[in-house]
Amino acid sequence: MTPSHEIEARLRETAEELLREKRVDLFLGYEKATLPFRTTPLFLTSPEEVERLAWNPFCTTNLAVYLPRLFKAPASAREAERAPPLPTVAVVLKGCDARSAIALVQERQVPREKLVLVGVACPGMVDVRKAERALGEHEALGAGEDALGNIHVVVEDGREVTLPREEIVADACLECRAPTPSLPDVLVGEPVEGKDPDGARRQTDEFASKTLDDRWAHLQDELSKCIRCNACRQACPMCYCKECLLDQTRPRWVGTSTDMSDVTIYHLVRAFHMAGRCTECGACARACSMGIDTRLLTRKLGQEVEDLYGYRSGESADVLPALSAFDMDDAQDFLTEP
Amino acid sequence: MTEKRIPHTDLDGLLGRLRERGAVYAPARDDAGDVALTQAPLDDPMVLEYRNFRLSPKAFFLPQSQTLLTFCDGEAHEPSLPDGETFLVGVRPCDAKALLALDKVFLDGDPPDPYYARLRETTTVIALACTRPMSSCFCTSVGGGPGDGAGADVLAVGLEADLLLRAQTPKGEELLSSVADLLADATDDAVKEAEKRVGAAESLIAPVEVDNSAQRLRDGYDSPCWETASQTCLGCGTCSFLCPTCHCFDITDELRGTRGRRVRTWDCCAYPLFTLHGSGHNPRPSPKERWRQRIMHKFRYAVENLDRLFCVGCGRCIRNCPASMDLRTVLRELGA
Known part of the structure; x- marks a missing residue:
């Protein structure tokens, strides 16, 4: 595992070079946030400011979420005339984030030639909630990483x-199938295995082995915590629709209440809508302030698509997404006679 | 102002007496290990050591989904308003203070909001002074403090062996007199200990400069900082939904044939739909305008129109933002 400070230095060099040589207009990375265990996305346009770039065990945000809005198609012909030329964007991506970026290219939301994919071999990122729970009633004042990759915390009384990193790494990271980004333009850090x-x-x-009633009870129990804040949708790079079905008002298909229905x-x-599109980055679960396991259903649907079509999202920019492609040999034994 | 004390060991007795009168919500640890306001079973002792609840108690006064009326074949029926008593025990002072902000919106209008008014009338708030503020807390900069009882009916301060109870409102006075047999008079030592504990908590809170925020935000309306700050905003509603003072709502009619209900649900200025006109025009077309609105509402418009900051410094928006945005940073950049 390459030490974080080395990765950070490489990222700063890369950003400095790309921005100075004007090969990109924007370098999208991470910056230290005001609270421990967190970073905040950094939109860097000047080579003088690369020292703000950070790499540490808290670089959780999937930065691919910002790509569709940077390349948003003009709403009208008139707007298209006035629209500035598309930017060239370098973006720091972990294994999962890189899958999202590729999936966005596959779905024609982002032009590949306008992207510089700066991949980082990811050792797994800390789940803030796990970390804060591990501290119990202690409050972290600062957090860093030691030579072994474990998380070093200073708490309120100065202690x-x-x-241990393994204990507070996000579930999505523990289960990651490819922590080293595939197809990057630049790869930083020694490759890491899942x-x-x-x-x-x-x-x-395990979930499928439960009875129907138990599965339903589990889902209802999880979902009853939902406050309908839309964070899971907004944090997801694949939720880029110009108008979400859930926001439509004429007619309003889905009520805005917290009634279970x-x-x-x-x-x-x-x-x-995530079937065959989710890249399992876990952004939805991380964004949920209520701690709902938002990943179970999307993951199951991803596996269904994989089993039926041998397709996994975000692994190749040249392949058509499973639900956009049609083949006479496609599995159809799940279809039922009328 | 009545000042009493009750030993920790008698708290269950106090909760028991409250339960005879109505629904009691007290701090209890949930399955995930978080302390939340829970209508706890009788045999669970009240948890006194916690920082704050994940959710603010505003939903007790402004439910996230509330039926305003039902209708059937052209006839509207008002729902009966709740009349049972509710007791919220252990609310933190910042969250109690937020109720004074909500009161400005829902009670000072003409007419006052009957749904909110009834829930406010039937609910008694017993706040518990903060002893362990978090690094995201800044109540002392926005007119509050870890031992501020404003907005609560009773303020409790946790001492070594007792809770010091201080009535804040006539409702609080009535409550303390109704359980007088369980209470002892507050001693000078108890009052001193309470002061010391609150003072210690206060000293842990880092200040944020918000003096004269209205004027400074007026001057900063066109500042480039809005564009920079809003770049990272994902446009979710976590900050508002967790905020104890955010109160914007939407009203929709849910129809099935000629029957249905009119329902009020929480809404949020970070959503494009919030200001989308029927014509398709949107006066707040991008995250920049929407994020600016949120800050302007809390630190300028509310001050100008209602004479009160609409932020109590609880820090929930800072702790829970999926992009780790911190409104203190923007306030500093604007010198607000």
Whole structure:
């Protein structure tokens, strides 16, 4: 595992070079946030400011989420005339984020030639909630990383606590199938292997082995925490629709209340639209302030598409997405006679 | 102002007495290990050590979904308003203070909002002074403090062996007198200990400069900082939905044939739909205008129109933002 400070230095060099040589208009990376265990996205346009770029165990945000809005198609012909030329954007991507970026290219939301994909071999990012829970009633004042990659925390009374990385890394990272970005233009850090790539199947198999009633009860129990803030949708790079079905008002297909019927439909609609598109970055679960496991349904649907069509999202920019492609040999045994 | 104390060991008795009168919500640890206001079973002791709840208690006064009326074949029916009593125990002072902001919106209007008014009338708030503020807390900069009882009916301060109880409103006075047999008079030592504990908590809170924010935000309306700050905003509603003072709502009619209900649900200025006109025009077309609105509303418009900051410094928006945005940074950049 390459130490974070080395990766950080390489990212700063790369950004400095790309911006100075005007090969990109924008370098999208991470900056330290005001609270421990967090970073905030950084939109860098000047080579003088590269020192703000950070790389640490808290670079959680999937920066691919910002790409569609940078390349948004003009709403009208008149707007198109006045629109500035498309920017060239370099973006820092972990393995999962790189899959999202490629999936966006596949879905024609982002032009590949306007992107410089700066991949970082990712050792797994810290789940803020796990970290804060591990501290109990202690409040972190600062957090960093030691030579072994474990998380070093200073708490309110000045004491130092070490949290083993494995214990506070996000579930999505533990189960990541490819932490080293595929197809980057620049790769930073020694390639990393996934820790438990079979974990995803294990989880869905275990869920599938429960009775229908138990599965329903579990889902209702999880979803009952939902406050309908839309964070799971907004944090998802693949949720880029100009107008979301869930926002349509004429007619309003889905109510905005927290009644279980509305909440359930919201989550089912979101999950179905992710079938064969989700890249399992876990942004939805991270964004959820209520701690809902938003990944179970999308993951299951991703596996269905993989089993039926041998397709996984974001692995190749040249392939048509499974639900956009048609082949006479496509599996159809799931179709039923009328 | 009545000042009493009650030993920690008698708290269950106090909660028991409140339960005889109505629904009691007290801090309890949930399955995930978080402390939340819970209508806890009788045998669970009240948790006194926690920082703050993930959710603010505003939903007790402004439910996230609220039926305003039902209708059937052209006839409207008003729902009956709740009349049972509710007790919220252990609300933090910042969240209690937020109720004074909500009161400005829902009670000072003409007419006042009957739904909110009834829930406010039937709910008694017993706040618990903060002893362990977080690094995201800044109540002392926005007119509050860890031992501020404004907005609550009773303020409790946790001491070594007792809780010091201080009535803040006539409703609080009535409550303390109704359980007088469980309470002892507050001693000078208890009052001193309370002061010391609140003072210690206060000293842990880092100040944020918000003096004269209205004027400074007026001057900064066209500042380039809005564009920079809003770049990272994902446009979700986490900050508003967790905010104890955000109160914007939407009203929709849910129809099935000729029957249906009119329902009020929380809304949020970060959503494009919030200001989308029927014509298709949107006066706040991008995250820049929407993010600016949120800050302007809390630190300028509310001050100009309602004479009150609409931020109590609880820091929920800072802790929970999926992009780790911090409104204190923007306030500093604008010198607001």
